[in-house]
Amino acid sequence: MASLKETLQTLGATVGGHFDSLSAKLTQRLHDDEPIQIVPYAGYGNPQAVKIRGRVLEDKGIQQRRDEESLWQNLAQAYQRFESDEIPNLPLKLHFQGHSLTTVTDKEGYFEASLPVSELTAKGLWYDYQVEVQAQEGLSRPCQPVIGKLQIPDPQCDFGIISDIDDTIMVTNATSTLSMMRLTFLGSPASRLPFAGVNAFYQALTQTGSVPRPIFYVSSSPWNLYDFLEEFMALNHIPLGTLFLRDFGLHTLKASHHDHKSIYIQQIMDTYPQLAFILIGDSGQHDPEVYSEIVTQRPQQVKAIYIRDVSAEASRDREILRLAEKTREHQIDLCLVANTIEAAIHAVAQGYIPASSLEQLKTTLETIPTESTRIESILNA
Numbered sequence: 001m002a003s004l005k006e007t008l009q010t011l012g013a014t015v016g017g018h019f020d021s022l023s024a025k026l027t028q029r030l031h032d033d034e035p036i037q038i039v040p041y042a043g044y045g046n047p048q049a050v051k052i053r054g055r056v057l058e059d060k061g062i063q064q065r066r067d068e069e070s071l072w073q074n075l076a077q078a079y080q081r082f083e084s085d086e087i088p089n090l091p092l093k094l095h096f097q098g099h100s101l102t103t104v105t106d107k108e109g110y111f112e113a114s115l116p117v118s119e120l121t122a123k124g125l126w127y128d129y130q131v132e133v134q135a136q137e138g139l140s141r142p143c144q145p146v147i148g149k150l151q152i153p154d155p156q157c158d159f160g161i162i163s164d165i166d167d168t169i170m171v172t173n174a175t176s177t178l179s180m181m182r183l184t185f186l187g188s189p190a191s192r193l194p195f196a197g198v199n200a201f202y203q204a205l206t207q208t209g210s211v212p213r214p215i216f217y218v219s220s221s222p223w224n225l226y227d228f229l230e231e232f233m234a235l236n237h238i239p240l241g242t243l244f245l246r247d248f249g250l251h252t253l254k255a256s257h258h259d260h261k262s263i264y265i266q267q268i269m270d271t272y273p274q275l276a277f278i279l280i281g282d283s284g285q286h287d288p289e290v291y292s293e294i295v296t297q298r299p300q301q302v303k304a305i306y307i308r309d310v311s312a313e314a315s316r317d318r319e320i321l322r323l324a325e326k327t328r329e330h331q332i333d334l335c336l337v338a339n340t341i342e343a344a345i346h347a348v349a350q351g352y353i354p355a356s357s358l359e360q361l362k363t364t365l366e367t368i369p370t371e372s373t374r375i376e377s378i379l380n381a
Contacts, residue, residue: 040054053112053113092131098118156210159209163280197365199236201361204354276300280307281307308338
Protein backbone atom coordinates (compact mmCIF):
# COMPACT_ATOMS: atom_id res chain seq x y z
CA MET A 1 0.00 0.00 0.00
CA ALA A 2 1.29 3.45 -0.89
CA SER A 3 2.32 5.63 2.02
CA LEU A 4 0.56 8.91 2.79
CA LYS A 5 3.59 10.83 1.56
CA GLU A 6 3.68 8.89 -1.71
CA THR A 7 -0.06 9.44 -2.20
CA LEU A 8 0.29 13.19 -1.61
CA GLN A 9 3.26 13.34 -3.97
CA THR A 10 1.32 11.57 -6.72
CA LEU A 11 -1.75 13.73 -6.18
CA GLY A 12 0.38 16.87 -6.08
CA ALA A 13 2.16 15.96 -9.30
CA THR A 14 -1.15 15.21 -11.07
CA VAL A 15 -2.95 18.34 -9.89
CA GLY A 16 0.15 20.46 -10.42
CA GLY A 17 0.54 19.15 -13.97
CA HIS A 18 -3.08 19.94 -14.88
CA PHE A 19 -2.84 23.35 -13.24
CA ASP A 20 0.40 24.19 -15.06
CA SER A 21 -1.15 23.12 -18.38
CA LEU A 22 -4.24 25.29 -17.86
CA SER A 23 -2.15 28.21 -16.63
CA ALA A 24 0.13 27.95 -19.66
CA LYS A 25 -2.83 28.03 -22.05
CA LEU A 26 -4.35 31.05 -20.35
CA THR A 27 -1.03 32.85 -20.17
CA GLN A 28 -0.33 32.08 -23.81
CA ARG A 29 -3.54 33.89 -24.75
CA LEU A 30 -2.99 36.82 -22.41
CA HIS A 31 0.72 37.58 -22.37
CA ASP A 32 0.79 39.42 -25.69
CA ASP A 33 -0.83 42.42 -24.01
CA GLU A 34 1.18 42.31 -20.78
CA PRO A 35 4.60 43.86 -20.10
CA ILE A 36 7.31 41.19 -20.11
CA GLN A 37 10.09 40.84 -17.57
CA ILE A 38 13.18 38.86 -18.55
CA VAL A 39 15.05 37.67 -15.48
CA PRO A 40 18.56 36.54 -16.49
CA TYR A 41 20.14 34.37 -13.82
CA ALA A 42 23.87 34.49 -13.16
CA GLY A 43 25.41 31.78 -15.34
CA TYR A 44 28.70 29.92 -15.31
CA GLY A 45 31.06 28.09 -17.59
CA ASN A 46 34.59 27.07 -18.53
CA PRO A 47 36.82 27.80 -21.54
CA GLN A 48 34.81 25.34 -23.64
CA ALA A 49 31.16 26.27 -22.96
CA VAL A 50 28.88 28.41 -20.82
CA LYS A 51 25.50 27.63 -19.26
CA ILE A 52 22.85 30.35 -19.31
CA ARG A 53 19.47 30.23 -17.65
CA GLY A 54 16.69 32.57 -16.65
CA ARG A 55 12.96 33.07 -16.64
CA VAL A 56 10.39 35.22 -18.45
CA LEU A 57 7.43 36.48 -16.44
CA GLU A 58 4.72 39.06 -16.65
CA ASP A 59 6.18 42.21 -15.12
CA LYS A 60 4.70 42.62 -11.63
CA GLY A 61 6.51 45.87 -11.06
CA ILE A 62 8.50 44.62 -8.04
CA GLN A 63 11.02 47.35 -7.35
CA GLN A 64 14.28 47.12 -5.47
CA ARG A 65 14.09 49.15 -2.28
CA ARG A 66 17.03 50.44 -0.30
CA ASP A 67 15.03 50.99 2.88
CA GLU A 68 12.94 48.78 5.10
CA GLU A 69 9.29 48.50 4.13
CA SER A 70 6.12 47.92 6.11
CA LEU A 71 4.94 44.39 6.84
CA TRP A 72 2.04 44.88 4.43
CA GLN A 73 4.39 46.01 1.65
CA ASN A 74 6.64 43.02 2.28
CA LEU A 75 3.68 40.64 2.29
CA ALA A 76 2.35 42.13 -0.95
CA GLN A 77 5.70 41.77 -2.67
CA ALA A 78 6.08 38.20 -1.40
CA TYR A 79 2.67 37.39 -2.85
CA GLN A 80 3.69 38.89 -6.20
CA ARG A 81 6.85 36.77 -6.24
CA PHE A 82 5.08 33.49 -5.55
CA GLU A 83 2.01 34.25 -7.64
CA SER A 84 4.22 34.65 -10.71
CA ASP A 85 2.67 34.53 -14.18
CA GLU A 86 5.21 32.78 -16.38
CA ILE A 87 5.44 33.30 -20.14
CA PRO A 88 5.66 29.89 -21.88
CA ASN A 89 6.68 29.12 -25.46
CA LEU A 90 8.38 32.48 -25.97
CA PRO A 91 11.21 32.51 -28.56
CA LEU A 92 14.41 34.09 -27.25
CA LYS A 93 17.84 34.72 -28.68
CA LEU A 94 20.93 34.43 -26.48
CA HIS A 95 24.27 36.05 -27.29
CA PHE A 96 27.72 35.50 -25.76
CA GLN A 97 31.12 36.51 -27.10
CA GLY A 98 30.13 36.34 -30.77
CA HIS A 99 28.01 33.17 -30.45
CA SER A 100 24.20 33.18 -30.66
CA LEU A 101 21.52 30.60 -29.99
CA THR A 102 17.74 30.60 -30.31
CA THR A 103 15.72 28.93 -27.57
CA VAL A 104 12.12 28.85 -26.28
CA THR A 105 10.82 29.18 -22.73
CA ASP A 106 9.26 26.05 -21.24
CA LYS A 107 5.77 25.79 -19.77
CA GLU A 108 6.91 27.54 -16.58
CA GLY A 109 8.70 30.34 -18.37
CA TYR A 110 12.25 29.05 -17.81
CA PHE A 111 14.94 29.02 -20.43
CA GLU A 112 18.26 27.22 -20.28
CA ALA A 113 20.96 26.77 -22.91
CA SER A 114 24.65 26.15 -23.45
CA LEU A 115 26.77 28.21 -25.79
CA PRO A 116 30.28 27.39 -27.01
CA VAL A 117 33.27 29.50 -26.06
CA SER A 118 35.88 30.10 -28.73
CA GLU A 119 38.15 32.80 -27.38
CA LEU A 120 37.31 35.13 -24.52
CA THR A 121 37.63 38.78 -25.50
CA ALA A 122 38.52 39.91 -21.98
CA LYS A 123 40.20 38.65 -18.84
CA GLY A 124 38.50 38.32 -15.48
CA LEU A 125 35.91 36.23 -13.69
CA TRP A 126 32.63 37.83 -14.81
CA TYR A 127 31.38 38.27 -18.38
CA ASP A 128 28.19 39.69 -19.89
CA TYR A 129 25.66 37.84 -22.01
CA GLN A 130 22.52 39.18 -23.70
CA VAL A 131 18.94 37.91 -23.92
CA GLU A 132 16.48 39.33 -26.44
CA VAL A 133 12.91 38.51 -27.35
CA GLN A 134 12.55 37.34 -30.91
CA ALA A 135 10.33 39.49 -33.14
CA GLN A 136 6.96 37.79 -33.42
CA GLU A 137 3.41 38.46 -34.44
CA GLY A 138 1.05 39.50 -31.68
CA LEU A 139 3.69 40.91 -29.31
CA SER A 140 2.30 44.41 -29.03
CA ARG A 141 4.73 45.78 -26.43
CA PRO A 142 8.43 46.11 -27.25
CA CYS A 143 10.83 44.30 -24.92
CA GLN A 144 14.36 45.61 -24.71
CA PRO A 145 17.29 43.15 -24.62
CA VAL A 146 18.64 42.51 -21.13
CA ILE A 147 22.17 41.84 -19.95
CA GLY A 148 23.01 38.93 -17.68
CA LYS A 149 26.31 37.90 -16.11
CA LEU A 150 28.19 34.63 -15.97
CA GLN A 151 31.44 33.55 -14.39
CA ILE A 152 34.34 31.70 -16.01
CA PRO A 153 37.23 31.08 -13.60
CA ASP A 154 40.74 31.78 -14.79
CA PRO A 155 42.80 28.61 -15.44
CA GLN A 156 45.16 29.80 -12.69
CA CYS A 157 42.38 29.79 -10.06
CA ASP A 158 43.35 27.69 -7.02
CA PHE A 159 39.86 26.86 -5.65
CA GLY A 160 36.19 27.80 -5.67
CA ILE A 161 33.47 28.10 -3.03
CA ILE A 162 30.08 26.38 -2.83
CA SER A 163 27.78 27.76 -0.15
CA ASP A 164 24.29 27.23 1.22
CA ILE A 165 22.13 30.33 1.85
CA ASP A 166 19.51 29.75 4.56
CA ASP A 167 21.06 29.72 8.03
CA THR A 168 24.50 29.82 6.43
CA ILE A 169 24.74 33.41 5.22
CA MET A 170 21.20 34.60 6.02
CA VAL A 171 19.34 34.15 9.31
CA THR A 172 16.33 32.03 8.39
CA ASN A 173 15.72 29.53 11.20
CA ALA A 174 14.96 26.88 8.58
CA THR A 175 14.51 24.24 11.29
CA SER A 176 11.30 26.03 12.34
CA THR A 177 8.75 26.14 9.53
CA LEU A 178 6.65 28.87 11.16
CA SER A 179 9.61 31.14 11.89
CA MET A 180 11.07 30.56 8.41
CA MET A 181 7.75 31.45 6.74
CA ARG A 182 7.42 34.58 8.85
CA LEU A 183 10.87 35.77 7.84
CA THR A 184 10.31 34.85 4.20
CA PHE A 185 6.91 36.49 3.76
CA LEU A 186 7.14 39.43 6.16
CA GLY A 187 10.77 40.42 5.65
CA SER A 188 12.42 42.47 2.91
CA PRO A 189 15.97 42.25 1.54
CA ALA A 190 16.77 45.32 3.64
CA SER A 191 15.32 43.91 6.87
CA ARG A 192 16.79 40.40 6.63
CA LEU A 193 20.11 40.01 8.42
CA PRO A 194 23.21 38.11 7.40
CA PHE A 195 25.22 36.19 9.95
CA ALA A 196 27.85 38.47 11.41
CA GLY A 197 31.06 38.65 9.39
CA VAL A 198 29.87 36.55 6.45
CA ASN A 199 30.43 39.37 3.94
CA ALA A 200 34.04 39.97 5.01
CA PHE A 201 34.82 36.24 5.13
CA TYR A 202 33.33 35.54 1.69
CA GLN A 203 35.07 38.57 0.23
CA ALA A 204 38.36 37.24 1.57
CA LEU A 205 37.70 33.78 0.13
CA THR A 206 36.81 35.13 -3.32
CA GLN A 207 39.20 38.07 -3.66
CA THR A 208 42.52 37.24 -1.98
CA GLY A 209 43.88 34.69 -4.46
CA SER A 210 46.19 35.44 -7.37
CA VAL A 211 43.00 35.60 -9.49
CA PRO A 212 39.34 35.99 -8.39
CA ARG A 213 37.69 32.78 -7.18
CA PRO A 214 34.18 31.73 -8.23
CA ILE A 215 31.40 31.23 -5.72
CA PHE A 216 28.21 29.22 -6.16
CA TYR A 217 25.14 29.29 -3.91
CA VAL A 218 23.13 26.05 -3.78
CA SER A 219 19.88 26.39 -1.86
CA SER A 220 16.45 24.81 -1.55
CA SER A 221 14.86 28.25 -1.74
CA PRO A 222 12.53 28.68 -4.76
CA TRP A 223 13.53 30.54 -7.93
CA ASN A 224 10.74 33.00 -7.10
CA LEU A 225 13.10 34.48 -4.49
CA TYR A 226 15.95 35.03 -6.95
CA ASP A 227 15.62 38.83 -7.07
CA PHE A 228 15.10 38.92 -3.28
CA LEU A 229 18.30 36.95 -2.62
CA GLU A 230 20.29 38.90 -5.20
CA GLU A 231 19.26 42.20 -3.60
CA PHE A 232 19.94 40.87 -0.10
CA MET A 233 23.49 39.94 -1.12
CA ALA A 234 24.10 43.30 -2.80
CA LEU A 235 22.83 45.26 0.22
CA ASN A 236 25.07 43.28 2.57
CA HIS A 237 28.17 43.23 0.31
CA ILE A 238 28.14 39.46 -0.04
CA PRO A 239 29.94 38.44 -3.26
CA LEU A 240 27.93 37.88 -6.41
CA GLY A 241 27.70 34.23 -7.38
CA THR A 242 25.75 31.76 -9.48
CA LEU A 243 22.58 30.62 -7.68
CA PHE A 244 21.08 27.13 -7.92
CA LEU A 245 17.55 27.19 -6.52
CA ARG A 246 14.40 25.08 -6.90
CA ASP A 247 11.18 25.52 -8.82
CA PHE A 248 8.18 26.34 -6.66
CA GLY A 249 5.12 24.12 -7.06
CA LEU A 250 3.27 21.03 -5.90
CA HIS A 251 5.64 18.75 -7.80
CA THR A 252 8.55 19.84 -5.60
CA LEU A 253 7.12 17.58 -2.88
CA LYS A 254 8.93 14.79 -4.71
CA ALA A 255 12.31 16.50 -4.57
CA SER A 256 14.42 16.26 -1.44
CA HIS A 257 16.78 18.89 -0.07
CA HIS A 258 19.53 16.26 -0.08
CA ASP A 259 19.11 15.21 -3.72
CA HIS A 260 18.68 18.76 -4.97
CA LYS A 261 21.96 19.90 -3.44
CA SER A 262 23.90 16.81 -4.40
CA ILE A 263 22.86 17.00 -8.06
CA TYR A 264 23.80 20.66 -8.45
CA ILE A 265 27.13 20.30 -6.64
CA GLN A 266 28.00 17.38 -8.93
CA GLN A 267 27.14 19.56 -11.95
CA ILE A 268 29.40 22.35 -10.71
CA MET A 269 32.29 19.98 -10.07
CA ASP A 270 31.80 18.29 -13.46
CA THR A 271 32.17 21.72 -15.09
CA TYR A 272 35.50 22.28 -13.30
CA PRO A 273 37.08 18.83 -12.90
CA GLN A 274 40.49 20.29 -12.04
CA LEU A 275 39.18 22.70 -9.40
CA ALA A 276 38.75 21.96 -5.69
CA PHE A 277 36.11 23.66 -3.55
CA ILE A 278 35.47 24.85 -0.03
CA LEU A 279 31.95 23.74 0.97
CA ILE A 280 30.00 25.89 3.44
CA GLY A 281 26.67 25.05 5.06
CA ASP A 282 24.83 24.68 8.35
CA SER A 283 23.79 21.94 10.73
CA GLY A 284 20.06 22.60 10.48
CA GLN A 285 19.30 20.45 7.45
CA HIS A 286 21.38 17.94 5.49
CA ASP A 287 24.44 19.93 4.45
CA PRO A 288 26.90 17.84 6.52
CA GLU A 289 25.56 14.59 5.03
CA VAL A 290 25.58 15.92 1.46
CA TYR A 291 29.08 17.34 1.77
CA SER A 292 30.53 14.21 3.38
CA GLU A 293 29.11 12.12 0.53
CA ILE A 294 30.79 14.47 -1.95
CA VAL A 295 34.08 13.90 -0.11
CA THR A 296 33.65 10.14 -0.46
CA GLN A 297 32.92 10.45 -4.18
CA ARG A 298 35.31 13.29 -5.09
CA PRO A 299 37.93 13.77 -2.35
CA GLN A 300 40.28 15.50 -4.77
CA GLN A 301 37.69 18.25 -5.34
CA VAL A 302 37.11 19.24 -1.71
CA LYS A 303 39.55 21.38 0.24
CA ALA A 304 37.55 21.88 3.46
CA ILE A 305 34.01 21.96 4.85
CA TYR A 306 32.63 24.62 7.22
CA ILE A 307 29.33 23.86 8.97
CA ARG A 308 27.68 26.61 11.00
CA ASP A 309 26.21 25.12 14.17
CA VAL A 310 22.57 26.28 14.31
CA SER A 311 21.18 23.23 16.10
CA ALA A 312 20.58 23.23 19.83
CA GLU A 313 20.60 19.44 20.02
CA ALA A 314 23.75 17.74 21.28
CA SER A 315 22.82 14.58 19.36
CA ARG A 316 23.01 16.52 16.09
CA ASP A 317 26.48 17.79 16.97
CA ARG A 318 27.59 14.23 17.66
CA GLU A 319 26.27 13.11 14.26
CA ILE A 320 28.25 15.83 12.51
CA LEU A 321 31.43 15.08 14.46
CA ARG A 322 31.14 11.44 13.34
CA LEU A 323 30.94 12.65 9.75
CA ALA A 324 34.03 14.78 10.42
CA GLU A 325 35.93 11.67 11.43
CA LYS A 326 35.05 10.09 8.08
CA THR A 327 36.16 13.11 6.04
CA ARG A 328 39.47 13.18 7.91
CA GLU A 329 40.16 9.72 6.49
CA HIS A 330 40.56 11.62 3.20
CA GLN A 331 42.68 14.34 4.88
CA ILE A 332 39.79 16.80 4.62
CA ASP A 333 38.61 18.84 7.60
CA LEU A 334 34.90 19.15 8.33
CA CYS A 335 34.73 21.98 10.86
CA LEU A 336 31.62 22.49 13.00
CA VAL A 337 31.88 26.19 13.85
CA ALA A 338 29.91 28.40 16.20
CA ASN A 339 30.54 31.56 14.20
CA THR A 340 32.32 33.03 11.19
CA ILE A 341 35.49 33.78 13.14
CA GLU A 342 36.12 30.08 13.83
CA ALA A 343 35.84 29.29 10.13
CA ALA A 344 38.16 32.17 9.25
CA ILE A 345 40.78 31.01 11.76
CA HIS A 346 40.90 27.60 10.08
CA ALA A 347 41.02 29.22 6.63
CA VAL A 348 44.02 31.32 7.66
CA ALA A 349 45.80 28.28 9.14
CA GLN A 350 45.32 26.41 5.84
CA GLY A 351 46.43 29.35 3.71
CA TYR A 352 43.02 29.90 2.07
CA ILE A 353 42.91 33.55 3.16
CA PRO A 354 45.66 35.86 4.50
CA ALA A 355 46.00 36.66 8.20
CA SER A 356 45.18 40.29 7.42
CA SER A 357 41.68 39.22 6.39
CA LEU A 358 41.12 37.67 9.81
CA GLU A 359 42.18 40.87 11.54
CA GLN A 360 39.87 42.87 9.29
CA LEU A 361 37.02 40.49 10.12
CA LYS A 362 37.62 40.89 13.85
CA THR A 363 37.60 44.68 13.46
CA THR A 364 34.34 44.52 11.55
CA LEU A 365 32.68 42.37 14.22
CA GLU A 366 33.62 44.87 16.94
CA THR A 367 31.38 47.49 15.32
CA ILE A 368 28.18 45.40 15.11
CA PRO A 369 25.96 43.63 17.69
CA THR A 370 26.92 40.13 18.74
CA GLU A 371 25.62 37.35 16.54
CA SER A 372 23.36 35.88 19.22
CA THR A 373 21.78 39.29 19.85
CA ARG A 374 21.14 39.83 16.16
CA ILE A 375 19.50 36.42 15.74
CA GLU A 376 17.33 36.82 18.83
CA SER A 377 16.13 40.24 17.68
CA ILE A 378 14.96 38.71 14.40
CA LEU A 379 13.35 35.53 15.72
CA ASN A 380 11.61 37.23 18.63
CA ALA A 381 10.30 40.24 16.69
